[in-house]
Amino acid sequence: xxxxVESHTEFSPFEDHAIMAAARGFFASGKLxxxxxxxxxxxxxxxxxxxxxxxxxxxxxxxxxxxxxxxRTDDVIQVLxxxxxRFGWEPFFEARIRDLDDPLHxxxxxxxxxxxxxxxxxxxxxxxxxxxxxxxxxRGVNLFISSDLPPNKGVSSSAALEIxxxxxxxxVWKISLSGTALATAGQWVExxxxxxxxxxxxxxxxxxGEENHLLPLLCQPCRPFPAMRLPENLRIWGIDSMAxxxxxxxxxxxxxxxxxxxYKLICQREGIDVVPEVSEISRxxxxxxxxYLSNLAPSEFRSKxxxxxxxxxxxxxxxxxxxxxxxxxxxxxxEMEYPVRAAVRYATEENFRVQMVNSLLQxxxxxxxxxxxxxxxxxxxxxxxxxxxxxxxxxELVSRALKAGFAGAKMTGGGAGGVVAxxxxxxGQSAIYQVxxxxxxxxxxxxxxxxxxxxxxxxxxIHPLRLRSLQEMP
Numbered sequence: 330x331x332x333x334v335e336s337h338t339e340f341s342p343f344e345d346h347a348i349m350a351a352a353r354g355f356f357a358s359g360k361l362x363x364x365x366x367x368x369x370x371x372x373x374x375x376x377x378x379x380x381x382x383x384x385x386x387x388x389x390x391x392x393x394x395x396x397x398x399x400x401r402t403d404d405v406i407q408v409l410x411x412x413x414x415r416f417g418w419e420p421f422f423e424a425r426i427r428d429l430d431d432p433l434h435x436x437x438x439x440x441x442x443x444x445x446x447x448x449x450x451x452x453x454x455x456x457x458x459x460x461x462x463x464x465x466x467x468r469g470v471n472l473f474i475s476s477d478l479p480p481n482k483g484v485s486s487s488a489a490l491e492i493x494x495x496x497x498x499x500x501v502w503k504i505s506l507s508g509t510a511l512a513t514a515g516q517w518v519e520x521x522x523x524x525x526x527x528x529x530x531x532x533x534x535x536x537x538g539e540e541n542h543l544l545p546l547l548c549q550p551c552r553p554f555p556a557m558r559l560p561e562n563l564r565i566w567g568i569d570s571m572a573x574x575x576x577x578x579x580x581x582x583x584x585x586x587x588x589x590x591x592y593k594l595i596c597q598r599e600g601i602d603v604v605p606e607v608s609e610i611s612r613x614x615x616x617x618x619x620x621y622l623s624n625l626a627p628s629e630f631r632s633k634x635x636x637x638x639x640x641x642x643x644x645x646x647x648x649x650x651x652x653x654x655x656x657x658x659x660x661x662x663x664e665m666e667y668p669v670r671a672a673v674r675y676a677t678e679e680n681f682r683v684q685m686v687n688s689l690l691q692x693x694x695x696x697x698x699x700x701x702x703x704x705x706x707x708x709x710x711x712x713x714x715x716x717x718x719x720x721x722x723x724x725e726l727v728s729r730a731l732k733a734g735f736a737g738a739k740m741t742g743g744g745a746g747g748v749v750a751x752x753x754x755x756x757g758q759s760a761i762y763q764v765x766x767x768x769x770x771x772x773x774x775x776x777x778x779x780x781x782x783x784x785x786x787x788x789x790x791i792h793p794l795r796l797r798s799l800q801e802m803p
Contacts, residue, residue, distance in 0.1 A: 342475035352473050355473055356397075356471060357401075357471075361793050361794070363397065363399070363501055363791055363793060363794075364791070365494075365789070365791055365792075366493060367394050367489040367535050368389040368489065368538065368783045368786075369389070369489055370387050370389055370535050371390055371779060372385070372530070372741035372750065375387070375546075376713075377584065377675065377743060378528075378548070379527075379546075379548040380548070381588050381622040382549045383621075383623035384547050384548070386544070386545055387531075388534070388542070388543050388782055390567070391779075391783050393783065394489040396451075396493035397472070398470055398472050398473075401470055403468065404427070406424045406425065406429075406452065406469050407421070407423050408452070408473075409472070410422075411475070413444075413447060422439070424438065425469075426459075429456040429459045432460070435452055435453065435456050436449055447480075450494065450519075451491070453491060454514075454515075455494070462504050474493075479777055483574050483741055483742035483743065483746065484567065484741075485531040491518045491519065492535050492536060492786055496511065496791055508787060509553070511536045511787070512536045513610065515529075515532035517610060520610060526585055526658035529550060530546065533546050536785055536787055538785035540784050557690060562755065563699065563753075564752075564757060565751065566750070566751045566779065567751070567778070568751060568776050568777075569747075569777040571722065572745075578743070580744070580745045581718065583667055584718055585658075585659055585672075586660075587668050587716070588675070589622075590647050591638055591670070591672055592655065593654075603620070603655050611658075612657065626681075634673065638669055641666050643663070643666055645663045647661050668715070668717050672716050674712070675713075675716050679709060686706075704736075706738060707738065707739065710723075710739035716744070718745045720740060723746065726768055727740070729768055730761075733760045734753075735761075736754075748779065761780075765778055
C-alpha cells in the first residue's frame, strides 16, 4: 500500500474505495506505480511580482493534487481524471509519445475541446521531460489523477497538477527531478506548452513549501530563502470569493505586459540596452537591473519616473514608442489599454512591502506588529485595483474581514477574483466562518475556506504503490 503519511492533511486518495475501484480498472497488475502529491498554495504576499523579479511570501495548503504513474510497454499515454466530470470536463485523454515532440502541436491536440484543456498540464509535463532529458527510449505511461484542490480559485491547481505529473512521470522514466529544477520545469510547462504567462512563484511554493511555514522567495529567477515557521500567535486563512480568475485572462496579461512596457520605457530613457538572455525560461535583461523591474527602488521610481511615465497607453501607442516588446509570454494588442504607471509602481512597491513583512515576521510579533503587517496587506490589496486587477467580490470580503476585527486582508495570486487571504490570530477561527456565512448569504453558496497547510512536493517525496494492494481491498 502507499507508504504511511504523517497527518490527515496528506490523506491518500487511494484509501477511498471509489477511487481505488477506478484505479484497479486503469492500472496493470504486477507493475510498480509511482505516486506524487502536490498541494495548492496560498499567495500571502507578492502575487504579480514573480515575473518582475520581486520577493514573494507563500504557504502551502492542505488541499492537493495526487498523480499516480505506471509505465507501459507501448508508446501510448493514457490519462484518467475521474474528478474532471464534476466540472463538465472529459475525464480521459489519450496521446502517443510522438505527440510530445512539438509543444505547439501538443497544445493544439489537448485543446481541441475546451473540456480537455486540463490535459495540457499533464501532457506538458511529459513534453518537458522528453524535451529536456531526451528520453528517446521512453515508453508510454498511464497517469491517474485525484484531487481535492478546487480549480479556477487562484490557489494554483494547474501548477499543482503539472508539478505532481512531473514528479510521478520522472520516477517512471528514471529521471531525478526536484528543487528549483522541478519548479522551473513546471513554469516551462505553463509558459511554453500551456501558453500561460506565469512566473515561478506558484511552482516554487508547491515544490519547496513546508507544513505550517511561509516560504520567502526572490524570483530572480528562483532564489528561495529558508522557510519560516508561522508564529504561534498568527493565523492566515483563505476565503474563496467565488469569482473565478486565470493567468490567461485579459486583465492579468494586460497588467503583466504593462510592467514590461514601463520597464522598456525606463531603459530607453536611461539609454540602457535590453537584450535577450539564453536561459531555460526565455527572458530579456540589462546591465543595471538585470532585467528585473522590481530591482528599481521605490524611492527612485517616485522621484524620477512616476510623473514621467504615462498613466496608460494603448497597444498602438506602445508599439510606436517601445518597438520590440520585451516579454516573451504576452503580446501587445492594438486596441487594449495598458496601465503602465500603476504596473511599474506595483512592481517596485510590492517587492518592498514583501521585504518589510518578511522582516517583521522575524521580529517579536506584538499586537501592534500584527496590525502593521495587516495594514501592509491592505495596501497590497488596493494596489491590485490600481493595476486593473480589482474585484468587487474580493473587495467585499476584505471589507467584511476588517469589520470583523481581522488585522488585514488582500486579494491573492493574479487578482481579478479568486481567493482572499485573511490575517489574524488563533482566536479568529469562529469569526472567519462568520465572515464566510455573511458573504454567502447573498449568493446562496458557501465559499470554500482554506485553512492549515501540508508538506511540499519535495518534502513528501515519491511513493511506490503496487496494484495487488488495491486488489486485496474489499
